[in-house]
Amino acid sequence: MEVNQQVSGMIDELVGEPLGEQLRKAREQKALTVREAADSLRIMPYQIEALEQQDFSVFKADVFIRSYLRNYAGLLGLDPQAILDQYQQKHFVERVIPIVTRPKSVQLPCKKRYVGVVAVLAVILLLWLINRELPQIDKAAQLQPLVEVEEQILSLGADSETEISSLASEDLAAPTNALIAGDYDTVAVAVDVEPIIAEAVSSAAEHRLELNFSAECWVEIKDAEGKTLIADIKREGDNVVVEGAAPFNVVLGYAPAVVLSYNGEAVEINTNTRTQAARLVVGRS
Template identity: 25%
Template sequence: MTQNDLNPPTQELSVGQTLRQEREKRQLSLEQAAQQLKLRVEILHNLELDQPDKAILPTFMRGYLKSYARFLKLPEQALLIRFEQQHQVKSAPVKTMRTFSNRSAKQRTEARYMWLTWLIALVLLVSLAVWFWQSARENKLLQSDALPGPAQTVLAPTAELVSEQPLSAVELTTVEPELTTSEPETPTELDVTALPPAAQQQLEQLNQALQQEEAVSAVSEQPPQSLHDRLKMTFSDNCWIDVLDANGDRIAFGTKQAGYVMELNAKGPFVITLGNPGVVSIELNEQPYDMSRFPGNRVAKFTLSGQNE
């Protein structure tokens, strides 16, 4: 009998046996381990039996094995290699990423962008220089037009000479306009009683006709009453409006802001649509309109009669 027969070699534990032995060493049940790992009990049970579920992809099984080994403080990489050798599962090869960056092409692109930037800057500088030149030219032309001409230089001394004339000459020149603008003397009053009765009657008729003409002219000189209505709308909050006049023309439309006061002079009746009537106060011809019958936050459409209705 040899020494090897007396001490047979110990067989290496499988992955599942290693997991189960470590779990039992820590006095944990499968349910406790599954609860802490947030995995199903069947998955851990199959791993300990070295019978992984074939319905689960090998990639997920490797992930479950690594999580279980990490939880039990076991070397996860060594167990993963043994698991792959035992079940003949190969890890997916890591694919090298291809790079599509081409330094020379990138440099050419950057060069084109740089040349384009310089070209745009040059065009802007030339445009700015042309604009300054045109502005200076226009200012020069305006200044040359503003300079006094020959006629003005001749008139200036003449005006000084006129202003230096003696006072007596000026007084002599102003005598004649005063005579022409003097008011005519009022005629003396006519004694009506000295006239014959027929003449007195005609004079009275003439006076009555003159009084009637004066009354008619006074009435005609009064300004005609305006045919337009004055509509005033005050907004305490934002509100959408649409206002039509008597001809159906839209005279106001859109959203008015809080605090806005709108005054319209047009011919009524007015067809008014308000998106939020509770925030609008209306005056028609300086008379307030009752808006309490319209509920707030609801569209209201109504008609306001004008002064001719």
């Protein structure tokens, strides 16, 4: 980047007056301050300064640079096409800009989905606690009647088959009938599911950012996974609401024009005093 600027400066010295110097002198001849020129074009003062200093790296895309140069040249009474041609020849650097799809401002029906998730978690936990607390049936108690029947069979003679069958049937049926009749202790389990529900709702819920704009400003917001939720220029009166996983990485081109809130609470924006821009992370626990 520094090499390109040095080459650009050498060309300006050999060919003629630098582009930025032309803009600055024309503005001063019209007795306009940087703020007045910015207000006339409805852009930020730091963008006027960047054009006059030929610091085109502050702009997100070449289309913005050309638009601002054309409008600024027209305001100052210069030939817009000549200014654009000079920019193309000496300063244009091709940049690949990712295509960003602007998210629709749609409120998703999340509440029903979260209630269903919480209900399933509560039922699973309740079943697990009940199964853990139920008494285990003593296997030795189940086998005891069989041992007694075997001993009685050995003590009887071979001619007592009918009596043996009757005895075995009665003894074997005893534990089964006891189980069918429900002859075991009933365990009552009290489960407090409110903390579980609160935790599930907290982890599943998406977080919300709201931005209100009083002037033109570039805004870029990415969620915790690095997904770009919005990357666009907003103007006076615009309102933007985005939802996603926190924390959010927020970049503002002109921070004084933005009022920001996170989950309904106001967020303080620390602004760069030189560029009037801001970069912040919102929702970090």
